[in-house]
Amino acid sequence: MDEAQIRESITQMLTVRRRDLAECETLRRWLTGQAGTPEVPKGSESEIKHLAVVAKRNVIGMVVDTFAQNLGVVGYRAADEAADATGWDLWQRARMDARQDEVHRPALVYGLSYLVLRPLVADGPVEWLPRSPRQLVALYEHDDVSPFPVCAMEVWVQTVGGVKRLRGALMDDEWVYPLDLGTVADLARTKTASLSHVATAAVIDDEAAFPHRATYDGTPVCPVVRFVNGGDADSGPIGEVAPLIASQRALNEVNFDRHIVSRFGAFPQKVISGWAAGESEVLKASARRVWTFEQADVKATALPAASVEPYNAVLREIVEHIAQVAQISPAQITGQMANLSAEALWAAETAQQRKLDAKRRAFGESWELALHLAVETTSGQDTVPHGAEVIWRSTEARxxxxxxxxxxxxxxxxxxxxxxxxxxxxxxxxxxxxxxxxxxxxxxxxxxxxxxxxxxxxxxxxx
Known part of the structure; x- marks a missing residue:
């Protein structure tokens, strides 16, 4: 690409990144439980505000963990071969047995993730670099069918002299262009319509550019492989967090109501009418077994304690609904499990295993694409295995x-x-x-x- 094309690509990808960052930040906050605090009326006491914070009962993270812990590639070979195919040694060398979760988890949360296969420096070895949508933006000619992007841009923050600067690397089908996009503060203040000025002012070090050598079936490609969790042609990629936000909000609000009842109404309420006293006198009266009053018209009564069981029933219903939407066993969220046989456990996890199979098919194709690309880029087209597929660790209850x-x-x-x-x-x-x-x-x-x-x-x- 010439300089004009590079700056145009930077403008497009900065625009996409700004839009995606806001969406990703919302999903991340729901995943970690930072979002979803129930609203309280203005002027509420600090104790009520505190209850609203502690009432958050995050289950979205459990759903993501359930799928992430059941996704593990353990081999790569053809069906008629006993030994692993060429490329598995590259996987082992890159320590992907442990690092594959860095690819799976962002895809589960945001709907997609990426794996970059490129050298970090000129003539360097090919590195396996997992990236989330917060770290990489890729532009495809056809979003639904193109296996590799036309170009992609990695972005990271680097502190230079106490100032946080946004550094990046733009990749096309042949070259890697190191970028300096300015300070993080300046970019945050820039309006979307003015991002072209950032691209114009970006420092493009032509002398530091180097070829990444990535080819697929002999054709140079941008060395980025996309992993899609799910979705369709209309909605695009979708993760496990977004469909559960409404139910998670309802769960937090019902739990907040339960906390209010348990704090202020889960014990008999003592009511005295016709008598007014200071705080110390009220405390003394509350500690007495027998109360006496000089006023003849004073009446003392007691209200029964409020029950939290109706709230518990609603909470159980919401949790079961979340489990049904996520297609996991409710025991994964509640932790309640009877003495079940292996067959009963298998029946309870049938829907979860079907969903896992769909994820393994989608992620497996991307891993096979990545392994093919890694082998061909490292050793040449003649060494690429044919008919090999990744083998997933079995986690089914049997x-x-x-x-x-x-x-x-x-x-x-x-x-x-x-x-x-x-x-x-x-x-x-x-x-x-x-x-x-x-x-x-x-x-x-x-x-x-x-x-x-x-x-x-x-x-x-x-x-």
Missing amino acids: SFGAIIDGITKLSSQGVPIDLLMPLVPGMTQQQVKAIRDRLDVDYTPDAIAALAATPLLAGSGQE
Whole structure:
């Protein structure tokens, strides 16, 4: 791109970033429980205001955690291969076993996230850089079908001499252009219509620009892979937070009402009519078992304590509704779980597993795109594996005994046991490889029968 195209792209992406930042900040506040404080009338006592703050009962974060903790890539291979395909070594080298959550979680919260695969300096190694919509803006020719953007811009804050400056990197299908977008304060004061002036004043260091070398099937591409949580062509990407905001607000308000009742009305109220006294006298009277008054027209009565159970019932109903909308088991939010069998747990999590499968399909395609891009950029087009797909960790509630029984029956029919080992809950690819290397046998029915007939303990007396 020439300088005019670069500055035009900066203007477009700064405009998109300003719009997206406001939306992302709203979603982040609901996720962390900072938003949703029930409103109180003006002039309310400080105690009432305090109750409004502590009454927030955030469950949105639990919903996001439920899905994030069940999304884990553990392998990358073709269906007819026992070993992981080329590219898994790059995944391991980038420590993505631990860092993949940095991609999944922003997608769950904001609806989409990104993975940048580029060198940080000229001729440097390809780095795997997870980015949220708060950190990266990408422009696509066709939002719904284009696998790679036309251009993208990373943005971060860097403190220079005590002043916070907005630094960035603009990427097209060949080059990375380092940017200095000015101070954070100046950009915040700039109106949207004047963002073109920021782009005009941006410092573009042409000498520091360098090629990122990213290619896909031999074609240069912008090295950004998008991960979409869900949505459709009309609404666009949507995360797990936005659909739950209304229910979360209702939950907070009902809980606030319950706090008010429990603080001021959950005990018998003593009422004295026809008698006025100071605060100290009222406290003394409240502590007495027997009250006496000189005035003949004084009447003392008591009101029954208010019950919080109706509020508890409403809270349970709202929590169940949130679980239904989010398609997770209510036990994930309430923490209440009876002594259930594996089959009962599986039935309770059926909707959650269906939704997880949809997320794994969407995220899996993006991970395969990223692995293809990483392999081709690092080693060339000839080394790209064909037909390989990512393998997800199984988190479904299933009976361990039933799984082992099924594996045993399949292996007895000639299915190679090493292809069945990943079906064992909690079995990682490294453990599968270690078991395969340790046994080093031909997994045929005859071999399995021979192993079963071989004494396992020396000196057992069997010949």
